[in-house]
Amino acid sequence: DEAFADFLFDMGIQEDTFYGAADWIQYRIDETKRKQRWWARERLGRISPIGRAWAYGEIYELEKYAKDIRTTSQYSSIAARSGYAKEHLNELEELLQKSKDANALLVGEAGVGKMDVVLELFRELTSGTMMPPLADKRLVILDTNQLIAATGNKTKLERTLYAVFTQAVRAGNIILVLENLPVFIRSAQSAGVEITDIMDRYLELPQLHVIATATPGGHHRVLETKARLMQRFGVVHMKDADKESVIRILINVAHEQESEAVSDIVFTYQSLQAIATGAERYLTQNTMPDAALNLLLSVSAHAQQHDIQCIDKETVMEVIQQKTGVPVGDVGxxxxxxxxxxxxxxxxxxxxxxxxxxxxxxxxxxxxxxxxxxxxxxxxxxxxxxxxxxxxxxxxxxx
Known part of the structure; x- marks a missing residue:
């Protein structure tokens, strides 16, 4: 419609903004309907069947040093519906379904979303939507810092590591997560323990899956020098999310902020575009999507503090200017x-x-x-x- 197109042009609304906002509204409608469908498999699957855990062994020693994944991932809204997360989640699942050496190493800068992708795997495991052979797996994060601090000496650390891995193998359904593996290796070495030698005998076993994370620097300096260890892992390289994926991630977080805010706030689609663009352009000290997510939270706090109900592009520009001291937005x-x-x-x-x-x-x-x-x-x-x-x-x- 030519008249409508002229109207949008006069209002400063470009084609990508219009279609993006329309997709956002449709997504919100679909999400609302999805949550109302209590009979859907993903909802019913969250009800744990009686006796499911009885088929697997206990992991008393591992549970001493386990931590909740929801406290390790920075942002829980990097949803699998985001193309960015879906791509990496598919790679991760493929590696974990291998018949041998079914282990994965996620490599990416801090803030790129490594643990958030692991969280999405956890959600699929607990929602009942995961298909065999991973359907009954249990994801456990090993708190390596607590483990190193609690053991204190070489003998106790080695004994505890053997116990943790042995119980995980005997349980038969454990996906063990080792966050920042290069740091764990270096910490153990300072105690006189070479954990790569201990891990190697377990990593090839089909009863155990391991997901490890590393920064590119740690991967290059520590892990690439250990050829035998790297043969046990498939590597997933995670780079900064593109703008479209970042906006999809921001949509989920914006909805959470709108729901949880003390005062009524609403994000416009243009504000999310401005956050994605502004974070990449002006907040270069962090990686994407971490920089964009931090900026969105700052914008939300700024709006609530100054009683701004409708968050638009200008609100975002104001916050960026406060953070950086760099003039942004329209030139006055x-x-x-x-x-x-x-x-x-x-x-x-x-x-x-x-x-x-x-x-x-x-x-x-x-x-x-x-x-x-x-x-x-x-x-x-x-x-x-x-x-x-x-x-x-x-x-x-x-x-």
Whole structure:
């Protein structure tokens, strides 16, 4: 409809925003209906059958050092419905269904969502939707820090590790999770224990599955040097989520924030787009989707603190500017005046040096207009010259 298209254009709503918002509404409707279907297999499957656990052995020693997965994953809303999570979850399940060496190593930067994908596996295991041969598996996270601290010496640590792995194998239905395996290996080595030698005899057994996590640095420095250990693991490389996947993740968290907020708040679809884009562009110290999720929580807190009910793009830009000190969003009249006369303003403190001042001002204007490469810094400048020509003063004036 041409008239409707013109209306959307006049309102500043682009095609991807319109379709994205429509998909969001449809997703919310489908989720509401899904939760109402108490007779669905995934709902009934959450009711544990009588005697299911009786078919497997006990793990008394392992349970001493186990911890709840819901306390280890940072954000529980990286849902399997997100293409990002689904892709990695499928890889993980395929590795765990192998007939031999059915173990997986998730490699990714901190905050990329390694444990959140493990949480999605846990949800499938407990919802009754998992198909054989993983249907009756029990996922247990070994608290390696507690284990190292509690044992204290080489002999006790070795004895405890043998007991933990032996009980897990005898139980026959354990998926054991070792968070940050390189750190665990180094900690055990400091106590005089080479846990890779202990683990190796268990990793090939079909009765036990192990999921380990590692950062790329730990994987390269520690694990890749242990060829025999790595033969027991299939590797899943997790990279930053793309923008579309991040927005799908944000949709779930935004719904939680709207439901749990003390005051009434509503996220617009444009605000989620701004969070995904702004986190990637301005909050580069964290990986995605972690950076976007942290920003969304900050925006939610800011809105509740300032009684903002409808969270839009401008609200997000305001929070980003508070966090970074970098002007973002639309250029106001005051800032526009400053950018137009930036050379003149800088020359109030720096005498001469016209080529340098023009290069700096041009880079800043391009950045503020959004036309520079988002994967590169705003500008990289090397001020070269003898003492007293204005190198330091130019830096101060720019700041």
């Amino acid at each position: 009249d005051k800032e526009k005046e400053l950018l137009v006369h930036l050379e003149k303003i800088l020359h109030q403190r720096v005498i001469g040096q016209d080529p340098a001042i023009e290069a700096i001002a041009g880079a800043l204007r391009n950045a503020r207009a959004g036309v520079q490469d988002k994967d590169k810094p705003i500008g990289t400048f090397l001020f070269f010259g003898p003492t007293g020509v204005g190198k330091t003063e130019t830096t101060k004036a720019l700041a």
